[in-house]
Amino acid sequence: MAQTIAVLSQKGGTGKTTTVRTLTDILRRCEVRTLAVDLDPQGNLSDYFDLPTDVQPTVAEVLSGRAKASEAIHEDIIPANLSLAEAELMLGGKMGREMTLKRALAKAGEDYEVILIDCPPSLGLLTINALVAADQALITAEAQYFALQGVEQAMEVVELARESLNPELSLLGVLLNLADMRTVHSREALVSLQERFGEAVFETAIRASIAYAESAERATSILDHRPDLGADYIAVAGELMGRLPGLSDARKRLARLSQSSTT
Numbered sequence: 001m002a003q004t005i006a007v008l009s010q011k012g013g014t015g016k017t018t019t020v021r022t023l024t025d026i027l028r029r030c031e032v033r034t035l036a037v038d039l040d041p042q043g044n045l046s047d048y049f050d051l052p053t054d055v056q057p058t059v060a061e062v063l064s065g066r067a068k069a070s071e072a073i074h075e076d077i078i079p080a081n082l083s084l085a086e087a088e089l090m091l092g093g094k095m096g097r098e099m100t101l102k103r104a105l106a107k108a109g110e111d112y113e114v115i116l117i118d119c120p121p122s123l124g125l126l127t128i129n130a131l132v133a134a135d136q137a138l139i140t141a142e143a144q145y146f147a148l149q150g151v152e153q154a155m156e157v158v159e160l161a162r163e164s165l166n167p168e169l170s171l172l173g174v175l176l177n178l179a180d181m182r183t184v185h186s187r188e189a190l191v192s193l194q195e196r197f198g199e200a201v202f203e204t205a206i207r208a209s210i211a212y213a214e215s216a217e218r219a220t221s222i223l224d225h226r227p228d229l230g231a232d233y234i235a236v237a238g239e240l241m242g243r244l245p246g247l248s249d250a251r252k253r254l255a256r257l258s259q260s261s262t263t
Contacts, residue, residue: 002035002109003244005116005172006134008157010150012121014142015177018212018222020118021048022233023240025221027114028076030237030253035073035112037105038080039130040120041088046079050219055079060087062104063129069108076112088126097125098165102133113246123157131161136172136244141193143179143186143205148196171200172243175236179205204235234258 009016020036027034038045039059046055055074057067060083072078091097101117109115117130131137139154141147151174162169174197179186186205193201207229215225223230238254241247 002033002112002115003136003246004105004109004134005114005136005138006119006127006130007116007138007140008119008123008127008130008154009121009140010123010153013178014121014140014150015206015212016121016140017044017048017118018216019138019140019175019177019206019233019236020045020116021216022222022230023237024116025223026234026237026254026257027116027250029223029257030250032114032247032250033076033112035076035078035108035115037078037115037117037130039084039101039117039126040080041082041084042120043079043081043084044216045118046077046081048216048219049075049077049079051075051077051079053081058083060084063087063100064090069104073108084126088124091125091129098128098132101129105133114244123154127157128161128165131158131169132166134166134169136170138172138240139174140177141174141189143176143189143208145185145189147176147189148192151193151197172240174201176201176205178208180208181205202236202239204232204239206232206236231258 007016007020024034024036057072059078059080061067062069062072064087119127119130137158139151141151174193176190209229211226211229215222241251
């Protein structure tokens with residue numbers, strides 16, 4: 001069975017979707033069979049992977065029971081669009097609504113080693129579904145004054161899901177995004193997270209750059225668009241692989257990928 005990771009944040013603009021897009025790309029380049037699930041009605045992850053806007057079926061059809069997860073996989077991605085907002089409203093009146101995604105992914109996960117779920121930039125029912133379906137939660141935070149508050153709010157939702165719905169859920173880590181470590185502001189944000197959450201915070205902080213928006217607009221991985229920035233995510237992937245069981249061979253391949261990105 002796949003190891004399923006829900007990637008979440010308390011709000012938008014924390015680099016969450018870029019994290020899912022880039023980690024998916026790195027894992028695949030390291031020959032790890034990886035499924036990406038877009039659970040955000042904005043569909044930004046689907047756009048980043050250059051899927052057609054009218055692609056069908058999507059995760060909305062999966063959650064509403066009109067399609068199986070296996071039928072909604074397009075190029076190893078389950079996409080989303082605005083119809084997901086309607087599906088979320090429908091879920092609100094459904095018995096066992098928090099378990100819907102977990103049930104849907106049960107069989108699809110047999111074909112993958114890792115599933116990465118891009119949660120919406122809110123802590124509502126879709127995010128709860130992702131956490132119930134997940135083995136691990138990865139929280140992204142922007143390097144700004146309220147980073148600690150946002151991570152604590154996300155942590156509360158993770159704890160709620162673990163206590164009431166998914167006792168096997170654990171925290172994979174906290175990733176600081178959009179950081180300029182030359183500034184006191186970003187350094188203080190990192191220190192505050194480390195003081196509060198200790199080793200849960202990834203050692204690597206992702207540098208801020210307009211290049212991420214450019215790569216998303218071009219539907220091109222940051223590894224190809226700006227390999228120097230991609231190196232940050234390669235380092236994060238190394239930490240992530242060290243926290244996940246069964247990926248020792250992938251870590252060896254990651255070392256070769258890291259060398260090629262610096263040449």
